[in-house]
Structures are given as structure tokens and as C-alpha cells.
Amino acid sequence: MPILSSIRSKAYGFMSGVLRIFDNFNRTTSGSLGTADSGQTWENIKGVWTANGSQATSSSTPSTYPIAGIQFISPNATIKADVSDGSGIAFWINDSQNWWGVANTSSITGNICSSGYTTYTAATPSYTGPGYIGNSYTAPNYTDPGYVESYCVSYTITYIPPAIFAKTCSQYSNSYIPGYTYTAGAFTPAPYTGGPYTAGTPASYSFTCTAYANTYSYALTLIKSVTNTITTVATQALSSAVASIKLILNGTSITATAHSGSGATGTTLGTITNTATGATTSVKHGIILVSSSQQQTTVDNLTIDVL
Numbered sequence: 001m002p003i004l005s006s007i008r009s010k011a012y013g014f015m016s017g018v019l020r021i022f023d024n025f026n027r028t029t030s031g032s033l034g035t036a037d038s039g040q041t042w043e044n045i046k047g048v049w050t051a052n053g054s055q056a057t058s059s060s061t062p063s064t065y066p067i068a069g070i071q072f073i074s075p076n077a078t079i080k081a082d083v084s085d086g087s088g089i090a091f092w093i094n095d096s097q098n099w100w101g102v103a104n105t106s107s108i109t110g111n112i113c114s115s116g117y118t119t120y121t122a123a124t125p126s127y128t129g130p131g132y133i134g135n136s137y138t139a140p141n142y143t144d145p146g147y148v149e150s151y152c153v154s155y156t157i158t159y160i161p162p163a164i165f166a167k168t169c170s171q172y173s174n175s176y177i178p179g180y181t182y183t184a185g186a187f188t189p190a191p192y193t194g195g196p197y198t199a200g201t202p203a204s205y206s207f208t209c210t211a212y213a214n215t216y217s218y219a220l221t222l223i224k225s226v227t228n229t230i231t232t233v234a235t236q237a238l239s240s241a242v243a244s245i246k247l248i249l250n251g252t253s254i255t256a257t258a259h260s261g262s263g264a265t266g267t268t269l270g271t272i273t274n275t276a277t278g279a280t281t282s283v284k285h286g287i288i289l290v291s292s293s294q295q296q297t298t299v300d301n302l303t304i305d306v307l
Contacts, residue, residue: 025051
């Protein structure tokens with residue numbers, strides 16, 4: 001009875017293993033994540049992961065792909081985790097060089113001004129000064145002919161009876177009395193001179209940016225490592241940042257979904273479906289950190305359920 005034998009074998013496996021792993025990381029550890037809330041022991045596969053009192057976090061360099069793993073019962077599983085930018089779920093972990101992962105990533109797509117001020121410059125009118133005619137004025141004057149005035153300087157007086165005295169001049173002296181000349185007054189016009197000219201300017205506004213902010217695009221990224229060669233298998237663009245990831249593993253079929261809310265709730269932002277032909281699966285799953293433009297380093301509320 002091969003069918004019954006297979007069922008008995010699977011049932012024994014389930015009884016001898018763990019059907020559900022869960023961890024809220026509400027503890028503080030050093031060196032490793034310690035023991036999950038469901039009782040299993042975490043293992044650092046690459047780099048170091050610890051619990052900071054409320055979340056799992058890694059201080060290792062994201063570009064080295066830090067991974068922490070935990071032993072499960074089956075390669076087939078439904079895994080959920082609350083993630084941050086650059087963190088995600090690791091699965092089918094064979095060793096530090098052979099594993100798969102799906103993570104929340106972002107990249108810078110632009111740079112916009114986030115703060116600034118506007119300056120207004122008022123218009124200035126054009127101006128032409130008035131021209132003018134300068135005048136010079138000559139005042140009038142008068143001219144009269146001069147004349148000579150003679151007067152007696154030596155004379156004799158003769159008496160002629162009965163009562164006449166006669167004056168006889170024997171020497172005269174002349175004196176010149178100068179006259180005056182007259183010239184009419186006159187205006188002498190000067191040439192016309194135009195005034196100065198200044199070109200006007202229109203009113204204007206200018207904007208000065210004082211602070212800039214990056215704009216980002218978001219993606220769900222599926223990666224794998226085969227003998228330490230790490231490649232991106234698939235990428236799904238997302239409309240906004242991811243709060244949680246739900247991963248369904250069934251045979252070599254992978255379905256990863258990004259959600260806007262924690263615990264794989266809220267809006268479905270995007271899904272990756274992939275068939276990992278030839279993949280070497282494993283019963284060890286866990287968490288991973290990858291490089292991202294808004295790098296964060298935490299994972300929270302992990303659950304692993306048998307499919």
C-alpha cells in the first residue's frame with residue numbers, strides 16, 4: 001500500500017517537526033537572534049542579526065546579504081514578515097553560498113525642490129529727460145556824441161557910462177565832454193540738447209530653491225545565490241513603499257506578494273510569480289538584508305506556516 005505508506009511518512013514528519021514558527025523579536029540579544037517565540041533557535045548564516053527589543057536588525061553591510069535562518073519542517077511554506085526598505089524573507093537556505101530571497105527595495109528616480117522662496121522685482125519705466133534751448137542775453141546801451149565846451153580863462157572889463165560894463169575875453173580853454181552809445185539788448189539761442197534716456201524693465205519673479213528632496217521608485221526583488229554567485233531573478237515595480245511581504249513556496253513555485261499594511265494586509269502593491277526550475281530547495285527559511293537607496297535594517301512579526 002504505497003499511498004498509505006506515503007501518508008504515514010508525511011504524518012510522522014509533521015508530528016516530529018514544527019508546523020508553525022512565529023517570532024515578534026520582543027527581546028534584546030547580542031551576537032544572534034537567540035530563540036524564536038515559538039521555541040526554535042535562530043542561526044546566523046551570513047553576517048549578524050540580533051533583536052533590539054522589538055524587531056530583528058542587522059548591523060552587517062547590506063551589500064554582503066546578511067541572512068539569519070531557522071529550521072522548519074518543509075521547503076513548502078507560507079511565510080509572512082513585516083519588512084523595511086532593504087529587508088525581506090530568505091528561503092531555501094542550504095548554506096551561506098546557496099539560498100534564495102525576496103526583499104523590498106527602492107531606488108532614487110529624481111530630485112525635486114522641497115523648500116524655497118520667490119523674489120519679486122518691480123517694473124522700472126523708461127525715461128527721457130526734457131531737451132532745452134540755452135539763451136545768452138546782451139543788455140542794451142546808449143550812445144550820444146561827445147562835445148567840446150569852451151570857456152574864457154582871461155578877459156578885460158570896459159566901463160561904458162553911464163551904467164554898462166563890457167567883458168572882453170582874451171583867452172579861451174576847451175574841455176571835451178564825452179557822450180554815450182546805445183546798443184539794443186538781444187537773445188542768442190544755443191543749440192537744442194536732448195535729455196538722457198534709460199530703458200525700462202518689466203516686472204519679474206524669480207524662485208530660489210533652498211532644499212531638495214529625492215523621489216523614489218519601489219520594487220519587490222527576487223534574488224538567488226548559487227555557489228556565491230548572486231543574481232536578480234525577477235523584479236516587480238510597486239506603486240508605493242512596502243510594509244510586509246507574503247511568500248508562498250510550493251515545490252519550485254514561488255509567489256511573492258507585497259502589501260501596504262503589516263501582516264500581509266492592506267493593498268496588494270505587486271506580485272512576483274516564478275518557477276525556480278532546477279533549484280535546490282531546503283527546509284531552512286529566515287530573513288535577509290539587501291542594499292537599497294533608503295536603507296533600513298529591520299524585520300518584524302515573522303510567521304512560517306506549513307503549506
